[in-house]
Amino acid sequence: MAAKTPQPERMINLLALLVQRAQPLTLKQIRQELVNQYPDGDSAARAAFERDKAELRALGIPMDMVTLGGDKAGEGAYTVDRRQFEIGDLGLNEAERSALQMAIATVRIGASHGDEALWKLGGERALDRPSTSVNIQMDDKQMPALAAGVVEHRTLKFLYKGQERQVDPYGLLSRGGFWYIVGFDHLRNAQRVFRVDRIDGEITNGDAQSFSRPEGFDLAKAVPTELDLLAEGDGDDAVAKVLVDAALAQRVKAEFGDGAVLRERSDGSIEFAIPCANLSAFRIWLFAMVDRAEVLEPPRVREHIVSHLQKIALSN
Known part of the structure; x- marks a missing residue:
């Protein structure tokens, strides 16, 4: 039976497994640990593993292979030393973290280096599409x-x-x-x-x-999807009207659907109705588009965004 686990999920599990094990693991041992996550056939499992390994290395995560001795002489085993790729605690305060979060969201658009740094900081890196999110607070103890x-x-x-x-x-x-x-x-x-x-x-x-x-x-x-996350919150306003520049309007339209379109302007820009009850998630989503998106209303949400940007500017 073919493996049903999506590659991004399997990669996270593979990385977590190798990081926490002191001794290198063979592919056979990895398959035993990650039950049903690799295809049953040896050739298919090897091919899937090689793809995972290549993707992790492309992200800057060094997966080393060692040749075993003894009763497993000549067999290859794999290990990951987290000290070689993790960025340590940067000691950021809340304002600095917000500024970094905004900067990485900006770098993310069309830049693989931003994605690589994101992964090392503990954020999400979708393999098949750009991500609009970053979380640098994953506790090493957890x-x-x-x-x-x-x-x-x-x-x-x-x-x-x-x-x-x-x-x-x-x-x-x-x-x-x-x-x-x-x-x-x-x-x-x-x-x-x-x-x-x-x-x-x-x-x-x-x-x-x-x-x-x-x-x-x-x-x-x-x-929950990003749309769900934007809608889940205790903000006073549930929806914001956001004007998106023509350069990014079609991407936002594809992400939120035709139902979110309020008005298409002659210059190619589009006004959208975007959930904003979760102001923190909404802010990250908005800032990822830098100056190509503007909150038009409601006034309370617009003032919140302007105030947050002013605080970031004053802290730098």
Whole structure:
């Protein structure tokens, strides 16, 4: 049976597996750990693995191969030393982080170097399309526990919104500037999505292979889309009218659909109705277009954007 795991998800799991293991792993061992994520046939699995390896190396993540000895003499094994590619804590304050977030979003448009830096900082890098998001706050203390839970099928325990949660983690994904863990929540007796930065305190792991991921589970569909993220929030205004320059208007139209179009101007620019209840996500989305997008209304949202830009300018 062919592997059903999307390549981006499989790459994240592969990287997490190799980063947390002190000893190099052979492809056979990797396939045993990442159950059903590579094709069953040896040739097909090798081809898929080589594609993953090439993509990770293209992102600047050095995956080293060592030749084993002893009873595995001559066999290749793979390892990743996170110290060779991770950027350490930059010690940024909130204003500096906001400025960097805006700068990286700007560099992202049509620039692979921005994507590479994004990945190293813990952000999302979609392999088949540009990303409009960045999250540089992934806690190093959380990643090993989360990755082990997903890769080794270990039940996680953590405090979330003041409640003790016990979760069978099906997948880990970064989207819209935040990391999400998706899994079966024993407290609610149903599948739930948890934002990682809202987990309080330490995450503990149960025994390996303590649960099975549902057949046909689709991580990408389980996590809210960027449109959903923009709409999820407690802002006073639900929708903003945004004018997008002709150079980017068709891309935004393709992203949000014809239903979001309010008016197409003769110069090629388009006025859109964009969800903005989540002001933080909306701000990141807007800033990615730099001076090619403008909030027209409502006044409260426009004033919020102008005020935020003024604060960034004053802090530099």
